[in-house]
Amino acid sequence: MTRTTIKDVSDAAGVSIKTVSRVLNKEKYVSEDTRLRVEAAVARLNYHPSLAARTLAGRRSFQIGLIHDNPNPYYIYNMQAGVGARCREAGFRMIVQPCDINSPALIDDIGSLIDQAQLDGIILTPPVADAAPALEELERRRIPFVRVQPGTDLTATSSSFIDNVQAADDMTAHLIALGHRRIGLVMGHANYVASGQRLTGYRQALQRAGIGFDPALVQAGQFDLQSGSAAAEALLALERPPTAIFASSDEMAAGVLATAHRRGIAVPGQLSVAGFDDTDLAQVVWPPLTTIRQPIHALGYAAADLLLAFDERVERRRLDHELIVRASTAPPGGA
Amino acid sequence: MTRTTIKDVSDAAGVSIKTVSRVLNKEKYVSEDTRLRVEAAVARLNYHPSLAARTLAGRRSFQIGLIHDNPNPYYIYNMQAGVGARCREAGFRMIVQPCDINSPALIDDIGSLIDQAQLDGIILTPPVADAAPALEELERRRIPFVRVQPGTDLTATSSSFIDNVQAADDMTAHLIALGHRRIGLVMGHANYVASGQRLTGYRQALQRAGIGFDPALVQAGQFDLQSGSAAAEALLALERPPTAIFASSDEMAAGVLATAHRRGIAVPGQLSVAGFDDTDLAQVVWPPLTTIRQPIHALGYAAADLLLAFDERVERRRLDHELIVRASTAPPGGA
DNA sequence: TTGTAAGCGTTATCAC
DNA sequence: GTGATAACGCTTACAA
Numbered sequence: 279m280t281r282t283t284i285k286d287v288s289d290a291a292g293v294s295i296k297t298v299s300r301v302l303n304k305e306k307y308v309s310e311d312t313r314l315r316v317e318a319a320v321a322r323l324n325y326h327p328s329l330a331a332r333t334l335a336g337r338r339s340f341q342i343g344l345i346h347d348n349p350n351p352y353y354i355y356n357m358q359a360g361v362g363a364r365c366r367e368a369g370f371r372m373i374v375q376p377c378d379i380n381s382p383a384l385i386d387d388i389g390s391l392i393d394q395a396q397l398d399g400i401i402l403t404p405p406v407a408d409a410a411p412a413l414e415e416l417e418r419r420r421i422p423f424v425r426v427q428p429g430t431d432l433t434a435t436s437s438s439f440i441d442n443v444q445a446a447d448d449m450t451a452h453l454i455a456l457g458h459r460r461i462g463l464v465m466g467h468a469n470y471v472a473s474g475q476r477l478t479g480y481r482q483a484l485q486r487a488g489i490g491f492d493p494a495l496v497q498a499g500q501f502d503l504q505s506g507s508a509a510a511e512a513l514l515a516l517e518r519p520p521t522a523i524f525a526s527s528d529e530m531a532a533g534v535l536a537t538a539h540r541r542g543i544a545v546p547g548q549l550s551v552a553g554f555d556d557t558d559l560a561q562v563v564w565p566p567l568t569t570i571r572q573p574i575h576a577l578g579y580a581a582a583d584l585l586l587a588f589d590e591r592v593e594r595r596r597l598d599h600e601l602i603v604r605a606s607t608a609p610p611g612g613a
Numbered sequence: 614m615t616r617t618t619i620k621d622v623s624d625a626a627g628v629s630i631k632t633v634s635r636v637l638n639k640e641k642y643v644s645e646d647t648r649l650r651v652e653a654a655v656a657r658l659n660y661h662p663s664l665a666a667r668t669l670a671g672r673r674s675f676q677i678g679l680i681h682d683n684p685n686p687y688y689i690y691n692m693q694a695g696v697g698a699r700c701r702e703a704g705f706r707m708i709v710q711p712c713d714i715n716s717p718a719l720i721d722d723i724g725s726l727i728d729q730a731q732l733d734g735i736i737l738t739p740p741v742a743d744a745a746p747a748l749e750e751l752e753r754r755r756i757p758f759v760r761v762q763p764g765t766d767l768t769a770t771s772s773s774f775i776d777n778v779q780a781a782d783d784m785t786a787h788l789i790a791l792g793h794r795r796i797g798l799v800m801g802h803a804n805y806v807a808s809g810q811r812l813t814g815y816r817q818a819l820q821r822a823g824i825g826f827d828p829a830l831v832q833a834g835q836f837d838l839q840s841g842s843a844a845a846e847a848l849l850a851l852e853r854p855p856t857a858i859f860a861s862s863d864e865m866a867a868g869v870l871a872t873a874h875r876r877g878i879a880v881p882g883q884l885s886v887a888g889f890d891d892t893d894l895a896q897v898v899w900p901p902l903t904t905i906r907q908p909i910h911a912l913g914y915a916a917a918d919l920l921l922a923f924d925e926r927v928e929r930r931r932l933d934h935e936l937i938v939r940a941s942t943a944p945p946g947g948a
Numbered sequence: 949t950t951g952t953a954a955g956c957g958t959t960a961t962c963a964c
Numbered sequence: 965g966t967g968a969t970a971a972c973g974c975t976t977a978c979a980a
Contacts, residue, residue: 281728283973294951299975307949326728330668331973334956339665351690362711371730374709376697393616393661395706539874618957629967634959642965666957669972 282325291319302327329371339396341371342585344578345388345412346403347379350501350529353574357403357426360578368586373397379406379469385415392421399423399585401578405469407437424585426577429471438580440573442472446479446524449552453522454487458550462520464499464509464530476526476554495520499530506533514541514549522550617660626654637662664706674731676706677920679913680723680747681738682714685836685864688909692738692761695913703921708732714741714804720750727756734758734920736913740804742772759920761912764806773915775908777807781814781859784887788857789822793885797855799834799844799865811861811889830855834865841868849876849884857885 284302288295293312300308301316308316319325333339344361348354358374365372373395377387391397400423406412407425413435416423425437453461463480466473481491494516497509506525510533513520525531531553538545545551619637623630628647635643636651643651654660668674679696683689693709700707708730712722726732735758741747742760748770751758760772788796798815801808816826829851832844841860845868848855860866866888873880880886 281973285973295974296951296976297949300950303975309949312949324724326725328669328731328973329729330665330674330731331956332975333665334663334669334958335973335975336956337975351686355686355689358709359711371708373706374693376694389659390661394664396663396665616957620957630958631960631967632965635966638959644965647965663957666972667959669974670957670959671972672959 281328282323284325284327286323287316287319287325290323291316333396338398340369341373341395341397342399342401342582343373343375343388343391343395343397344401344403345375345377345406347377347406347409348403353403356574357578360575360580361401361582362578363575364579364582364586368582370398370586372582377406379409379412384409385411388412389415389419392419397421401426401581401585403427404429404472405467408471422585424581426581427472429475436584438577438584440577442475443479443482445554446476446526447483448479449524450480450483451487453524453550453552454483454489456522456550458520458522459489460492460495460518460520460522462495462497462509462513462523464497464506464513464523464525464534466526466530467500468498470501473526480524499526501527501529503529503533503536506530507537508533510534510537514538514543520549522552525551525553528553528555616663617658619660619662621658622651622654622660625658626651668731673733675704676708676730676732677734677736677917678708678710678723678726678730678732679736679738680710680712680741682712682741683738688738691909692913695910695915696736696917697913698910699914699917699921703917705733705921707917712741714744714747719744720746723747724750724754727754732756736761736916736920738762738913739764739807743806757920759916761916762807764810771919773912773919775912777810778814778817780889781811781861782818783814784859785815785818786822788859788885788887789818789824791857791885793855793857794824795827795830795853795855795857797830797832797844797848797858799832799841799848799858799860799869801861801865802835803833805836808861815859834861836862836864838864838868838871841865842872843868845869845872849873849878855884857887860886860888863888863890 284295284298288298291298291312293316297308297312298316298320299305301313301320329340333341342361342365344358346354346357358372362372373391375387375391377384381387388400392400400416400421402409402412402423403426407428408430423435425435427439427442428435428437450461461480461484463477465477477496484491495513497512499505499509506527506529509525509530510523513523514537523534525534531551534551534553535545538549538551543549619630619633623633626633626647628651632643632647633651633655634640636648636655664675668676677696677700679693681689681692693707697707708726710722710726712719716722723735727735735751735756737744737747737758738761742763743765758770760770762774762777763770763772785796796815796819798812800812812831819826830848832847834840834844841862841864844860844865845858848858849872858869860869866886869886869888870880873884873886878884
């Protein structure tokens with residue numbers, strides 16, 4: 279019941295331990311012949327190197343961390359899938375760690391994770407991507423990190439993001455083109471910079487169309503169903519209610535639809551509903567809905583891709599490019 | 614920029630390395646006095662032991678694996694949260710690994726994960742919990758593992774589960790008590806043993822009430838929205854449609870409700886809808902719904918709890934008890 | 949192109 | 965109660 283080690287492989291292949299290590303790490307200067315012999319031995323013995331030993335001896339741990347503070351299962355699931363996919367390709371492991379950006383223990387939590395696991399890099403998703411204490415701690419430790427959908431200091435670090443302003447502008451313009459003049463907006467959680475960006479896009483499109491901005495048409499929300507419902511109640515109770523409501527997430531869009539349903543308002547017909555499709559949720563339940571799709575999986579994959587590029591050039595602290603995954607407007611399904 | 618090691622701590626505390634190690638591992642035979650001195654030094658230096666070194670030198674890696682093959686974000690999210698919570702309490706790390714139970718590479722994938730990370734144990738969620746090749750591989754390697762909601766060989770290994778038969782029986786009986794005689798059932802994905810168990814409970818309740826079983830009232834489903842919608846279409850198109858529909862997941866229940874809505878059928882009123890509440894989804898969107906709540910978080914927490922108990926008794930291969938998290942019937946919200 | 953030797957930071961073993 | 969010292973399985977020098 280003892281473990282298969284690199285020694286077993288080197289014996290089987292008739293070479294030294296170091297040569298096996300060379301093959302494992304794809305180093306240069308290994309003859310084609312010995313490389314094949316080693317690989318054969320590895321496969322025959324079903325050898326898998328100990329990550330603990332590699333980490334202890336080497337400079338890399340082949341592990342990166344994914345830090346989040348997000349209660350949305352769909353978001354987390356897709357983000358993990360995207361980051362995980364890129365990690366698997368590169369032979370890395372992803373360590374997922376939830377956190378609380380408002381906790382004083384935040385930087386301790388992240389720091390001890392890095393220390394204990396000797397992480398090679400970190401991916402921060404919103405709202406952690408804009409948590410100043412966390413960013414400072416990572417800078418101090420000089421550990422490579424990539425932010426997903428950051429709202430501040432966009433050029434300070436590598437990051438992957440979609441253009442929220444443009445996306446919200448597109449959708450608002452779409453609703454205007456359908457003839458709407460009073461368009462309600464349900465904003466996202468205040469912790470997320472995306473919420474403000476979406477408001478900006480909304481206002482931008484209104485202004486371009488010469489439609490005055492009415493603060494009464496903008497309601498606060500927290501990205502979840504309940505706040506979407508509540509916001510719709512408020513909007514529909516206005517003296518001059520909107521003819522269209524644009525929700526900053528699909529969960530809130532579902533909440534808007536539930537409220538409309540409850541009040542006997544026909545959708546579409548009496549009310550148009552649009553939303554950001556963060557989670558594939560609303561679109562499936564309620565076909566008469568127009569959405570802007572946010573490619574979360576792609577955002578995660580791209581973030582991991584940026585991060586793992588550090589591997590090749592350990593000296594560099596930052597990459598000199600950013601990757602932008604653009605939002606795509608879904609084909610207008612309803613109105 | 615060099616790492617803080619156990620040596621630094623022992624110097625600071627004026628004791629030997631071994632003594633620091635003793636404190637870290639909560640071993641006996643350390644005087645209260647030196648223990649406090651060591652703990653103070655640890656805190657002062659902000660020391661975090663290297664997991665790689667502990668794993669390499671010791672018998673434990675302080676890591677367990679969570680293996681799943683489940684496309685449901687809510688399920689995975691809550692399961693991870695439950696398992697992760699127990700791990701954190703115990704100072705363990707959770708490694709999440711998706712897999713494909715139909716792939717021939719399944720046991721290789723799991724095996725290499727165990728080898729590379731030196732996992733101390735494994736948690737299998739459905740449907741992996743019943744994947745024979747995986748179970749055999751784990752048995753062969755003699756690694757502790759716990760199954761969540763297993764369908765076969767319930768007593769063969771430790772596991773956490775709810776009583777699906779009883780839960781489905783309860784719900785069906787509830788619908789019967791409301792006066793329903795024709796109750797449709799939308800079954801879950803065929804890969805999951807829970808699906809069959811729920812059918813059993815449904816039939817059991819019907820029989821007890823002296824209601825004949827009508828196969829036409831049972832529709833296949835895959836736990837997702839679309840299949841719920843489709844199943845409802847089929848049921849409502851029957852010559853004698855059901856007056857109540859019981860869906861084996863809440864996503865399917867939402868699909869049923871969407872179909873009813875589309876067809877202009879009032880819920881409740883013309884149709885009662887009930888479902889298993891796996892994800893909190895349907896209940897929030899559609900209040901007029903009765904659900905059986907499946908405590909996924911608790912199932913994960915319980916599984917991790919069982920698994921980590923091995924830590925105390927390394928010699929044992931199996932625990933001699935099972936933990937059952939019973940399903941609880943939610944207060945009848947609608948009808 | 950290949951091999952030798954010295955760690956990496958902890959735990960296990962066995963003394964004191 | 966406490967402390968030396970040898971592993972653990974690999975990578976990093978540095979030779980050959």
